[in-house]
Amino acid sequence: MVSTAAFVGNAQAQDAAGSAALVEKGRQLATAADCAACHTAPKGGTPFAGGYPILSPLGTIYASNITPSKSAGIGDYSLEDFTRALREGVRKDGAHLYPAMPYPSYTQLSDEDTAALYAYFMHGVPAVDKAAPQTDLPFPFNIRMSMAVWNALFLKDQRFTPDASKSAEWNRGAYLAGALAHCSTCHSPRNALMAEQNGSEFLSGGSLGTWYAPNITSDAKAGIGAWSEAELVQYLKTGGVHGKAQAAGPMAEAIENSLQHLPDADLKAIAVFLKQTPAVAGTEQQPRFAYGQPAVSELTLRGKSGDVDAGWRIFSGSCAHCHQAGGTGTDNGQYPSLFHNTATGADRPDNLVAAILYGVNRKVGEHDHFMPAFGDDASFTDRLSDSEIASVSNYVLTQYGNPAVKVTADDVKVLRAGGKPPFIAQMRPLILPAIVLVVLVVIALVALRGRRRRAAR
Ligand code: HEC
Ligand code: HEC
Numbered sequence: 165m166v167s168t169a170a171f172v173g174n175a176q177a178q179d180a181a182g183s184a185a186l187v188e189k190g191r192q193l194a195t196a197a198d199c200a201a202c203h204t205a206p207k208g209g210t211p212f213a214g215g216y217p218i219l220s221p222l223g224t225i226y227a228s229n230i231t232p233s234k235s236a237g238i239g240d241y242s243l244e245d246f247t248r249a250l251r252e253g254v255r256k257d258g259a260h261l262y263p264a265m266p267y268p269s270y271t272q273l274s275d276e277d278t279a280a281l282y283a284y285f286m287h288g289v290p291a292v293d294k295a296a297p298q299t300d301l302p303f304p305f306n307i308r309m310s311m312a313v314w315n316a317l318f319l320k321d322q323r324f325t326p327d328a329s330k331s332a333e334w335n336r337g338a339y340l341a342g343a344l345a346h347c348s349t350c351h352s353p354r355n356a357l358m359a360e361q362n363g364s365e366f367l368s369g370g371s372l373g374t375w376y377a378p379n380i381t382s383d384a385k386a387g388i389g390a391w392s393e394a395e396l397v398q399y400l401k402t403g404g405v406h407g408k409a410q411a412a413g414p415m416a417e418a419i420e421n422s423l424q425h426l427p428d429a430d431l432k433a434i435a436v437f438l439k440q441t442p443a444v445a446g447t448e449q450q451p452r453f454a455y456g457q458p459a460v461s462e463l464t465l466r467g468k469s470g471d472v473d474a475g476w477r478i479f480s481g482s483c484a485h486c487h488q489a490g491g492t493g494t495d496n497g498q499y500p501s502l503f504h505n506t507a508t509g510a511d512r513p514d515n516l517v518a519a520i521l522y523g524v525n526r527k528v529g530e531h532d533h534f535m536p537a538f539g540d541d542a543s544f545t546d547r548l549s550d551s552e553i554a555s556v557s558n559y560v561l562t563q564y565g566n567p568a569v570k571v572t573a574d575d576v577k578v579l580r581a582g583g584k585p586p587f588i589a590q591m592r593p594l595i596l597p598a599i600v601l602v603v604l605v606v607i608a609l610v611a612l613r614g615r616r617r618r619a620a621r
């Protein structure tokens with residue numbers, strides 16, 4: 165006969181095993197959702213202790229400490245509080261979060277997955293009692309209540325519903341891409357109020373300031389329709405596909421922190437899903453990766469304009485020792501070719517200029533993929549000015565990439581400063597006068613009504 169004590173002990177052991185499995189599931193989900201990317205301070209910050217500055221066009225937003233610390237983190241959050249933060253963007257104290265926290269994507273997460281994430285953050289993450297820096301946006305963006313209006317307009321507070329007409333693999337890919345890995349946060353364009361346009365423009369490309377997350381719909385020219393599933397999987401796993409593309413900037417971070425750790429079956433599911441998204445066409449004549457061919461400069465330069473000549477000199481001094489004089493890169497693929505490269509074949513120069521300004525820094529497995537940042541003024545002697553970056557970009561575009569794209573020193577200046585501010589940030593100086601005007605109009609209308617009423621009496 166089994167004693168009661170032994171029975172209880174057994175159930176506890178089972179409980180412990182069950183919750184260990186739940187915590188582990190939560191850990192995997194947190195990796196797929198890349199919670200660490202924003203909730204960990206750069207350069208060796210403690211995981212999930214917050215403090216990563218998100219340089220939004222409206223000002224700097226700091227990600228919170230989401231360790232289970234009761235004083236500085238989310239130790240007081242119940243499962244309901246946690247779920248509300250993830251799905252509705254509302255903090256335990258009722259304040260609204262800014263959508264720099266991707267709750268518009270996480271809102272699709274299932275109950276099961278939010279519970280697993282909660283178990284992980286409560287039991288799998290060590291508490292850190294240090295508070296993250298406070299976010300302090302300029303007026304009127306410091307009024308968190310305004311996000312309630314934004315949510316009413318743009319938040320689709322709905323769980324993911326599988327599409328029965330599609331395969332299980334497609335549905336898994338749709339859930340990963342849409343809810344967890346939040347690809348649309350970067351790859352969908354945003355409207356004037358910075359809400360993702362996930363209808364007919366889903367994944368058709370979005371500006372992140374300096375970097376540009378390109379169209380990854382199934383369109384064969386504007387998107388990734390001409391990539392094979394295997395190439396997409398390789399790109400998501402390693403960030404590099406020979407003769408096509410490399411991942412730098414925010415995409416490199418997504419791969420380094422999150423995507424490289426996903427099981428191959430999940431990456432394949434994302435690829436299957438991407439290949440079946442509705443195509444969004446652009447003006448491209450051929451795919452971004454198809455542009456260009458090797459060109460040894462001296463031979464083809466004759467008769468070209470002075471800017472191209474200046475660009476060639478910068479190219480030979482700063483770029484050719486890695487990318488080779490003919491732009492071919494090296495055979496082992498360590499240094500990529502500059503033709504058949506989506507950064508030079510795109511119909512906008514953002515990622516070429518951004519790669520020169522910020523370099524490439526991506527650690528995948530044991531491999532470091534590194535290109536120096538030529539825009540860096542502190543640590544690097546080979547700093548390039550705006551006009552030098554424009555010249556070398558024009559040289560690279562003319563010789564190896566999309567020759568229709570041109571770069572001016574002013575373009576580089578704007579990208580160096582973080583890109584063109586979106587409409588809402590440009591409108592900031594007008595918002596206060598606009599509010600005053602609305603109030604005056606309301607007062608005038610009320611006064612008028614009062615007078616009419618009196619007149620009618
Ligand atoms: C793209 C960046 C980003 C990612 C990815 C991200 N967060 Fe956040 N999160 C933020 C920012 C920024 C804030 C603070 C926003 C604010 O202050 O309005 C925040 C706030 C929160 C809060 C509110 C905490 C509080 O009381 O202040 C919770 C909970 C949270 N995130 C959980 C998560 C979890 C869990 C994940 C992964 C599933 C995640 N976040 C992924 C950026 C991110
Ligand atoms: C944090 C922003 C961000 C997120 C999240 C993100 N991407 Fe990207 N992605 C980018 C940027 C920026 C580039 C361009 C990188 C470059 O050229 O160096 C890019 C490039 C790509 C490319 C290569 C396109 C080309 O033509 O070179 C693919 C494919 C891609 N992303 C797929 C995805 C998928 C699938 C997801 C979700 C699982 C995703 N990305 C999530 C920002 C992001």
Ligand code: HEC
Nearest residue numbers: 404410411412482483486498500507516519524533534535
């Ligand atoms: C020290 C070697 C080195 C130098 C110098 C260098 N690069 Fe790179 N470059 C790299 C590496 C490594 C990569 C990324 C390879 C990878 O991701 O696998 C890269 C990637 C690129 C990319 C693709 C970026 C993207 O986002 O897709 C472009 C474009 C580029 N380099 C242009 C240049 C130009 C222009 C110069 C000169 C101003 C230059 N590089 C100098 C090593 C170098």
